Amino acid sequence: xxxxxxxxxxxxxxxxxxxxxxxxxxxxxxxxxxxxxxxxxxxxxxxxxxxxxxxxxxxxxxxxxxxxxxxxxxxxxxxxxxxxxxxxxxxxxxxxxxxxxxxxxxxxxxxxxxxxxxxxxxxxxxxxxxxxxxxxxxxxxxxxxxxxxxxxxxxxxxxxxxxxxxxxxxxxxxxxxxxxxxxxxxxxxxxxxxxxxxxxxxxxxxxxxxxxxxxxxxxxxxxxxxxxxxxxxxxxxxxxxxxxxxxxxxxxxxxxxxxxxxxxxxxxxxxxxxxxxxxxxxxxxxxxxxxxxxxxxxxxxxxxxxxxxxxxxxxxxxxxxxxxxxxxxxxxxxxxxxxxxxxxxxxxxxxxxxxxxxxxxxxxxxxxxxxxxxxxxxxxxxxxxxxxxxxxxxxxxxxxxxxxxx
Numbered sequence: 001x002x003x004x005x006x007x008x009x010x011x012x013x014x015x016x017x018x019x020x021x022x023x024x025x026x027x028x029x030x031x032x033x034x035x036x037x038x039x040x041x042x043x044x045x046x047x048x049x050x051x052x053x054x055x056x057x058x059x060x061x062x063x064x065x066x067x068x069x070x071x072x073x074x075x076x077x078x079x080x081x082x083x084x085x086x087x088x089x090x091x092x093x094x095x096x097x098x099x100x101x102x103x104x105x106x107x108x109x110x111x112x113x114x115x116x117x118x119x120x121x122x123x124x125x126x127x128x129x130x131x132x133x134x135x136x137x138x139x140x141x142x143x144x145x146x147x148x149x150x151x152x153x154x155x156x157x158x159x160x161x162x163x164x165x166x167x168x169x170x171x172x173x174x175x176x177x178x179x180x181x182x183x184x185x186x187x188x189x190x191x192x193x194x195x196x197x198x199x200x201x202x203x204x205x206x207x208x209x210x211x212x213x214x215x216x217x218x219x220x221x222x223x224x225x226x227x228x229x230x231x232x233x234x235x236x237x238x239x240x241x242x243x244x245x246x247x248x249x250x251x252x253x254x255x256x257x258x259x260x261x262x263x264x265x266x267x268x269x270x271x272x273x274x275x276x277x278x279x280x281x282x283x284x285x286x287x288x289x290x291x292x293x294x295x296x297x298x299x300x301x302x303x304x305x306x307x308x309x310x311x312x313x314x315x316x317x318x319x320x321x322x323x324x325x326x327x328x329x330x331x332x333x334x335x336x337x338x339x340x341x342x343x344x345x346x347x348x349x350x351x352x353x354x355x356x357x358x359x360x361x362x363x364x365x366x367x368x369x370x371x372x373x374x375x376x377x378x379x380x381x382x383x384x385x386x387x388x389x390x391x392x393x394x395x396x397x398x399x400x401x402x403x404x405x406x
Contacts, residue, residue, distance in 0.1 A: 004176045004256075005405060007249040008087025008237035009345045010079035010187075014050030014230050015332055018082065023349050026357040027378055031214035031331045033228050039194050039201075046206035048216050050230025050333040052192045061148065067131030068144050070111045072189035072337075075233035076103065076141045077148065080185060084149070087237040088249050091150070100153025100181045102172045103141045104164025104188035106337045109196035111135035141189045141233075153181050159337075161392025162299075164188055166340025169236065169400050170258035176240050183239035188341035190231030197229045203268070207302065217334075218361040219300035219327035220307050220369040227301040230333035234342035251405045253348045256385075257286025263395025270306050270391055275299075275313035278397035282387065283317075286401040290321045292385050293401075295356050297347045299389040300327035301334045310389065311368040322373035324381070326359035340390035340398055347402055351383045 009019060014032025016022035025032070032050050039047040055078045057066055069077065084090075089099075115132045119125060134140060139157040146155045154175065158168045165188020172184040200206065207226040209216040218224040244251055259282025263274035283290065296314060300307045314325070328346045329335075335342050350357060355378055362376040386402045 001177050002179060003241040003254060004173045004238055005241050005244050005251045006236055006238050006253045006255065006348060007244050007251060008083035008089065009252060009348055010082030010235040011342060011345050012055065012075045012079045013232035013332060013335065013342055014052050017053060019349060022346070023353055025331065026328065026346060026349060027355055029331060029358045029360045029378060031360065032230065033213045033216060033333050035210055035213045042194060044194065044198070044201045045204060046201055046208050047210055048207055048213055048228045049192060050228065052232045065148050067129065068134035070108045070135035070140045071191040071193060072105060072108065072233060073141050073144050076145060076187065076189040076235065079187065079233040079235040080145060080149065083235040083237050086250065088247060089237065094150045098153045099151050100184040101142050101146050101151050101155050102158060102168040102184055102186050104158045104160065104168045104337050104341060105138060105141050106159045106161055106164050107191065107196050108136055108138060108140050110191055110193045113195050151185065153184065160396045161394055162334070162336050162339055163390040163392040163396045163398040164337040164340065165234065165342065166388065166390035166398035166400055167260070168341060169238070169255065169344055170260065170398055172238050173255045173258050176238060182243045183237065185235060186238055186341065187233060187235035188338035189233040190336045190338040192231035200229060205303065215361050217302045217330050219298065219302045219330050219359055220311060220365055220374055221362050222364040222366045224302045224304060224307065227303050228333035230335045232335060232338060232342065234338055234345045236341065236344060253351055254403045254405045255400065256403045257282040257401030259285060259399040261397045265395060268393050270309045270395070272309045272312045272316065274395055274397045275310055275389065275391055276316050278399045279313060279317045279389070282399035282401050288385065290318045293323045293387050294383045295386045296323050296325045297343050297386065297388040298325055298327040299391045301329055308366060308368045311372055315371045324356045324379060325372050325374045326357055328357055330360040330362065343388050343390070344400055344402065347386045347388050351386055351402065351404055354382050355380045356383070
């Protein structure tokens with residue numbers, strides 16, 4: 001079995017548009033949550049959202065390349081540029097070597113709705129434009145990035161709700177570990193527009209603490225009342241250790257474990273057994289014990305039931321071992337389809353800079369979280385092994401284990 005390492009990361013999120021910006025936000029506990037009046041105007045119960053800057057790619061890509069990119073594709077492109085640059089991947093390298101892409105995405109709502117609105121109003125499909133289909137398909141990110149960057153390896157989108165980005169890393173890790181690919185671009189993207197969030201709002205899933213937006217996301221806190229939607233994109237270059245050494249690439253971390261499971265019960269309400277199975281499987285795959293884990297980046301979205309069940313799952317697996325725990329969603333909100341990838345990036349940033357980001361807005365743990373070692377403040381400490389959880393609608397669970405490279 002081959003070792004799998006991370007040689008490049010890129011991030012475009014509500015807490016920063018670069019690794020350096022995100023590092024500072026994580027260390028300082030800076031929230032990216034705002035009140036969006038437009039959402040209130042169109043009838044949302046909650047107008048809270050992560051504020052993500054829409055990048056302009058004019059002058060960076062041709063018009064033909066730009067027209068096929070949906071909102072989440074724009075985010076994914078800039079995150080991938082960052083990751084390839086850090087990994088020392090050039091255009092010449094991409095044209096002469098087989099590099100794959102696996103990216104998490106589970107909606108392209110804005111593109112679909114805008115095309116439908118045009119058809120209803122104009123009654124003429126010729127007015128949709130040549131890029132409409134490539135923006136509207138769920139595989140919009142992988143098809144566009146594979147074309148723009150000339151990627152010739154494995155190429156497909158992973159749609160697994162809020163575990164999509166995490167599963168992309170895990171499946172990429174398996175393919176490289178077993179020798180099917182040498183290098184894969186993995187990640188996750190999430191559109192932030194209100195079109196894609198309306199149905200979530202209709203489920204009363206969002207926090208309504210609108211008077212203090214930056215204090216609304218409260219993972220594991222007894223007073224939490226729902227998640228805050230957010231998005232952006234995160235990209236990681238993962239490759240075999242042999243490939244990285246051959247290229248003289250920087251090695252940021254090693255992927256040593258991947259766990260997964262399906263709850264097999266309610267479509268939207270999580271349970272304890274599924275996440276616990278995913279956690280156990282990831283540790284078994286990594287060949288480590290619970291006591292070897294320094295930090296857990298929890299999935300914890302700030303929903304009453306979700307946080308409760310994850311806390312019980314962590315306690316069931318780790319017992320007397322008390323690794324540090326925080327949920328970066330306290331700052332970013334829930335980045336949905338990208339969350340598993342972005343939280344792997346956040347974890348690597350923490351590992352590289354020797355700190356644990358705070359679980360902000362945490363003052364009174366819910367009963368189920370009382371046994372856990374959740375930190376409400378930044379802790380400067382060496383991180384050798386990190387576990388990152390991601391769970392999604394339909395009962396899909398994914399856990400990634402990252403280790404400092406030695």
